[in-house]
Amino acid sequence: MKYLVYTRAEFLRGMRYRANYWATLASSLIMTVIQWSLWTAVYRHTDSIAGISLSGMLSYTFMGRVTAGFLAEPSNIRLAPRVRQGTIVHDLVKPADLHYQLLFQNLGSALFRLVSTGLPLLVVLSLTGTLIFPSARTLGAFVLSLLMGYITVFSTSFVSGVLTFYTKSGVGIDHLYTVVELFAGMYVPLQFFPGWLRAIAERLPFKAIYYIPMAIWSGMTAPGEVMSAILSQAIWTALMVILCRIVWSGAVKHLTVQGG
Amino acid sequence: MSSTNPNVFASVPASEPQASKTQAWDRRKMRPGTHERSREEPVIVATDLSREFKVRLDGEGFGERVRRFFRPEYRTVRALDSVSFSIWPGEAVGYIGLNGAGKSTTIKLLCGVLVPSSGKVTVLGLEPYKHRTANARRIGLMMGQRTQLLWDLPVKESFRLLGKIYDLSPETYKNNMERLVEVLDIGSLMDTPARMLSLGQKTRCDLALTFLHDPQIVYLDEPTIGLDVLARERIRDFIRHEKERGVTVFLASHDLDDLEIVTERIMLIHQGQILFDGPQKDLQQIVGGPLRTLEDTVKQFYREAHLG
Numbered sequence: 130m131k132y133l134v135y136t137r138a139e140f141l142r143g144m145r146y147r148a149n150y151w152a153t154l155a156s157s158l159i160m161t162v163i164q165w166s167l168w169t170a171v172y173r174h175t176d177s178i179a180g181i182s183l184s185g186m187l188s189y190t191f192m193g194r195v196t197a198g199f200l201a202e203p204s205n206i207r208l209a210p211r212v213r214q215g216t217i218v219h220d221l222v223k224p225a226d227l228h229y230q231l232l233f234q235n236l237g238s239a240l241f242r243l244v245s246t247g248l249p250l251l252v253v254l255s256l257t258g259t260l261i262f263p264s265a266r267t268l269g270a271f272v273l274s275l276l277m278g279y280i281t282v283f284s285t286s287f288v289s290g291v292l293t294f295y296t297k298s299g300v301g302i303d304h305l306y307t308v309v310e311l312f313a314g315m316y317v318p319l320q321f322f323p324g325w326l327r328a329i330a331e332r333l334p335f336k337a338i339y340y341i342p343m344a345i346w347s348g349m350t351a352p353g354e355v356m357s358a359i360l361s362q363a364i365w366t367a368l369m370v371i372l373c374r375i376v377w378s379g380a381v382k383h384l385t386v387q388g389g
Numbered sequence: 390m391s392s393t394n395p396n397v398f399a400s401v402p403a404s405e406p407q408a409s410k411t412q413a414w415d416r417r418k419m420r421p422g423t424h425e426r427s428r429e430e431p432v433i434v435a436t437d438l439s440r441e442f443k444v445r446l447d448g449e450g451f452g453e454r455v456r457r458f459f460r461p462e463y464r465t466v467r468a469l470d471s472v473s474f475s476i477w478p479g480e481a482v483g484y485i486g487l488n489g490a491g492k493s494t495t496i497k498l499l500c501g502v503l504v505p506s507s508g509k510v511t512v513l514g515l516e517p518y519k520h521r522t523a524n525a526r527r528i529g530l531m532m533g534q535r536t537q538l539l540w541d542l543p544v545k546e547s548f549r550l551l552g553k554i555y556d557l558s559p560e561t562y563k564n565n566m567e568r569l570v571e572v573l574d575i576g577s578l579m580d581t582p583a584r585m586l587s588l589g590q591k592t593r594c595d596l597a598l599t600f601l602h603d604p605q606i607v608y609l610d611e612p613t614i615g616l617d618v619l620a621r622e623r624i625r626d627f628i629r630h631e632k633e634r635g636v637t638v639f640l641a642s643h644d645l646d647d648l649e650i651v652t653e654r655i656m657l658i659h660q661g662q663i664l665f666d667g668p669q670k671d672l673q674q675i676v677g678g679p680l681r682t683l684e685d686t687v688k689q690f691y692r693e694a695h696l697g
C-alpha cells in the first residue's frame with residue numbers, strides 16, 4: 130500500500146507543531162468540562178431525554194471529544210489554490226492519484242490528532258471514571274465504524290474541495306459545513322431532532338461521519354442492531370467514495386481539456 | 390492578438406515551418422556522430438500540435454459586464470499553433486520563447502496535463518494525456534518556481550515519499566540516492582526541513598527528486614531561476630552530466646547561458662509557432678555571422694524578425 134507513505138509523512142508533520150499541540154489539548158479539556166456541566170444541568174430534573182440517559186449522553190459526548198481531532202474537517206484539500214499556484218501539475222505528473230493521496234495524507238493528520246490529543250483525554254476520562262468502556266465486540270464495531278466515519282468526513286470535504294475549483298472560492302462551502310456537523314449529530318444526537326429533521330438526517334450520508342460510531346460506543350444502538358448500523362454506514366461510505374471518484378475524474382477532465 | 394507572420398524571414402529556412410524542420414534534421418543526420426542516433430526512433434513526436442484556450446471577455450462599462458455575467462462571451466487564444474517536432478533519445482533541447490509564447494503549454498501537453506485541441510503528440514510511443522500515469526513513471530518534471538519538497542519535513546522524507554510512489558526497489562532507491570546525493574552534494578541537507586534551505590539548496594534537492602526514478606525524459610522549466618552564478622553553474626553541470634548518461638533533456642529557460650552550455654539544439658517558439666529548430670550555430674548563421682553569446686544571437690533574431 131504505497132499511499133501509506135503519505136500517512137506517515139503527514140503524521141510526522143503534525144509532530145513539528147508543538148505550540149499547536151498544547152493549545153488543542155487545553156481547549157479539548159475545557160470543552161469536555163463545559164459539555165459535562167451542560168448535560169448534567171440539562172438532566173438535573175429528568176432521567177431520560179428522547180430515550181437517552183445521562184450516562185449514555187455523556188458517553189456519546191465524551192467519545193465525541195476524544196475523536197474530535199480524528200473526525201475533524203480535513204484541511205488542505207481544496208483544488209482551487211492548487212490550480213491557482215500551479216502545483217496541480219506536480220500532482221498530476223505523479224504515478225499516484227491525488228484523491229487517494231489526500232485520503233491517506235489526511236489520515237496521517239487525523240491519526241496524529243487522535244494520538245496526541247484524543248488519547249490523553251481518553252486516559253483522563255477513564256481514570257476519573259466518567260468514560261465507561263463497552264464490551265470488546267462493541268469496541269471492535271466502534272473502531273471499524275470510526276474508520277468509516279473518517280472516510281465519510283474526508284469524502285464530504287473532498288467533494289466540496291473539488292467544487293471550490295468550479296466556484297473559485299471556498300467561502301460558501303465553509304458555511305455549509307455547519308449544516309454537515311448538525312446532520313452528523315455533532316451537536317446533539319439525532320434522537321433530539323424534531324421528527325421531520327430526523328427524517329432528513331436519516332436520508333443523508335452525514336450520520337455516517339459521527340452519529341453511527343458514537344451511538345455504537347454509547348450503547349444508543351442496541352447490541353442487536355450494531356451489525357445493521359455498520360452495514361448502512363458501509364453503504365453510505367462506499368457511495369461517498371464513488372461520488373469522490375466521479376467529481377474527481379470530472380475535475381481532471383475539466384483541467385486537462387479546459388486547462389483550469 | 391493577431392499573430393505575427395512567421396514568414397518575415399523569407400530568406401531563412403526556419404521561417405517556413407514545414408521546410409525548416411526537415412532541413413534542420415537532414416543537416417543533423419549528415420553531421421558526424423549523429424548518424425547512429427538518426428536511425429533510432431524519436432522519443433517525442435509532435436505533429437501539428439495545437440492548443441487553444443477560451444478566455445472569458447470582461448467588457449467595457451457596467452452594463453456590458455452585467456450582460457456578460459449572464460451570457461459570457463469568449464475569445465479563443467491559440468497558445469500552440471500547429472507545432473511539429475521530433476526529439477531523439479539522449480538529446481538536449483533548449484526551448485526558447487518570450488513570456489506567454491507557449492513554452493509551459495508545450496510542457497504540459499508533453500506531460501499529459503493538457504489535452505491537445507488538435508494534432509497529436511506521442512512520448513515514448515504513448516499519448517501522454519491518455520496514459521498519464523504510465524507516462525508519469527518514465528518522465529521527470531521540474532518547475533523552477535514550484536518546489537515539490539515537503540515543506541515542513543526533513544529533505545530525506547521527500548525522497549522516501551517519491552521512492553515509494555514510484556515503486557522503486559530498495560536497491561534502485563539506494564543506488565540512485567547515493568549517486569544523486571554525491572553529484573549534487575546534498576548529503577548534508579538530508580536532515581534539514583525544506584523550508585530552511587536556501588534557494589540554491591532547494592533547487593539541488595528538487596533536481597535530485599526529479600531524477601530519482603531514472604526518468605528517460607526530463608522536462609526542466611526554468612531550473613536556474615533566481616540562482617546565483619555558482620549555483621547556476623552547478624545545475625548546468627549536473628544537467629549536462631545527466632544528458633551524458635543518456636537522459637533526454639527538454640530545457641526551457643530564459644537564462645540563455647543555460648541553453649548555450651547544456652543543449653546543442655535550440656527550438657524557438659513565438660506566439661505558439663516554432664520559428665527556429667536546429668543547432669545553435671545555424672541560428673547564428675541566420676542572424677548573419679557568429680555573435681558573442683547565444684543571448685546576443687537570440688536578441689538579434691527577434692530584432693531582425695521584428696518580433697520584439
